[in-house]
Amino acid sequence: MEEITTTSWIVYGHERLLEMLPDWNPKRNELKLQQKNRRAGLAGEERVLEVVRSSGLPNDSMVLSDIRLQIIPGVTIQIDTLVLTPAIALIFETKQIAGRLRFVRNPAQLEKVEDNKIIQSMDCPAAQFEDQRASLETWLLMRGFSIPVGGSVVFTTNPIIETIPQGLPVIKLRELRRFIAQSLQFDPVMSRREVEMLANTIRSSHSPYIPFPLFGKYGFDPEKFDWGPRCDCGYLLDKTSEMTWSCRPCELNMIDPYVKTLLTWFLLRSKTITVKQFCMIFQCSRRTGVRVLNRLPLMRDGKARSTYYEIDYHQLDLFES
Structure with missing residues (x-):
């Protein structure tokens, strides 16, 4: 079944x-x-x-x-x-x-x-x-x-x-x-x-209903929001090292908040992301951005600095694995 x-x-x-x-x-x-x-x-x-x-x-x-x-x-x-x-x-x-x-x-x-x-x-x-x-x-x-x-x-x-x-x-x-x-x-x-x-x-x-990205559907301006990683409580995380983030209200340390944060980006803001945008979100080097994006189920297009990554909304379940 x-x-x-x-x-x-x-x-x-x-x-x-x-x-x-x-x-x-x-x-x-x-x-x-x-x-x-x-x-x-x-x-x-x-x-x-x-x-x-x-x-x-x-x-x-x-x-x-x-x-x-x-x-x-x-x-x-x-x-x-x-x-x-x-x-x-x-x-x-x-x-x-x-x-x-x-x-x-x-x-x-x-x-x-x-x-x-x-x-x-x-x-x-x-x-x-x-x-x-x-x-x-x-x-x-x-x-x-x-x-x-x-x-x-x-x-x-x-x-x-x-x-x-x-x-x-x-x-x-x-x-x-x-x-x-x-x-x-x-x-x-x-x-x-x-x-x-x-x-x-x-x-x-099967023709699934795809409302994403939601900001376009509801008319919100994405430039007025902070796209950094968040705790499950909704509070923005503080970066404490290259791989570790912390939530002040929860007093919890988190490793690798990339998937949840990127899913939020794709579901709310845009179906594509550049390495530059990734680095701005996570305050990281371009090398880290390329490494993380290449290991995710995303389509890659463009060359050199114009490279961007695109999600297929029909294959969102791949992110769960």
């Missing part, structure tokens, strides 16, 4: 963004709230994945997550979790909505209710799921794969749902294992090799 995921990097990048922003920045509170929702959504998706992995799937099944596929030019679908089995493909759309909920038809929407009053109306997740399911069926048929597509919306926060209309694809997290077991009671329509071919086709077609 394998996964495709970019959401965790988007969450990580916004953590670094909030770490850089001062308390007085007018956009900070809004971004902080968005990040809270983003973290909750990621946690919900991870809980669904944990249940899916422990649900006794056949050995010839594959699990993909955080997938974006282009149906036609300009139209894409985003799927939180996709389970591929020889009998059926299952979409699971994760929702982190707590409280008392009410499904309404005509028009289809979901209402959040408090003291019998509607406090929030939102698009119906079941209708969104049906659009995803139909779109994925179309995408598969266009590529020669004939397999039924099922699945459900999964609420991970155990809300109180007043009524779920019959046939609506909505379940709670505790019902997911049973739902998967029931969904697998069909005859296979694909071989193990065909499941692998389908998974490979999805991987090669």
Whole structure:
């Protein structure tokens, strides 16, 4: 079983963004709230994945997550979790909505209710799921794969749902294992090799959402920020030797803060960096800059003093190794 995921990097990048922003920045509170929702959504998706992995799937099944596929030019679908089995493909759309909920038809929407009053109306997740399911069926048929597509919306926060209309694809997290077991009671329509071919086709077609660098997205001026290495507490580190840095508030010494600092640069400021910029950030010699940059998973271009290094945002996971 394998996964495709970019959401965790988007969450990580916004953590670094909030770490850089001062308390007085007018956009900070809004971004902080968005990040809270983003973290909750990621946690919900991870809980669904944990249940899916422990649900006794056949050995010839594959699990993909955080997938974006282009149906036609300009139209894409985003799927939180996709389970591929020889009998059926299952979409699971994760929702982190707590409280008392009410499904309404005509028009289809979901209402959040408090003291019998509607406090929030939102698009119906079941209708969104049906659009995803139909779109994925179309995408598969266009590529020669004939397999039924099922699945459900999964609420991970155990809300109180007043009524779920019959046939609506909505379940709670505790019902997911049973739902998967029931969904697998069909005859296979694909071989193990065909499941692998389908998974490979999805991987090669996957079009991840890349919002980086974030400063450009939010309109921040990078020249007004200090790009030096920071402690996990957010405080700028002091350089005590060529290889050692210290955090005064935490009274901790750190060795090699390069990867985290460079990731912050790439995710927030620019997809490229020069040796000169590296040396300014780390207060080091050009020799050290070239040595460190050459050992990282970066593309090198240019010659002599005009050499620069570029990150491939599709291969961010290489930095974890």
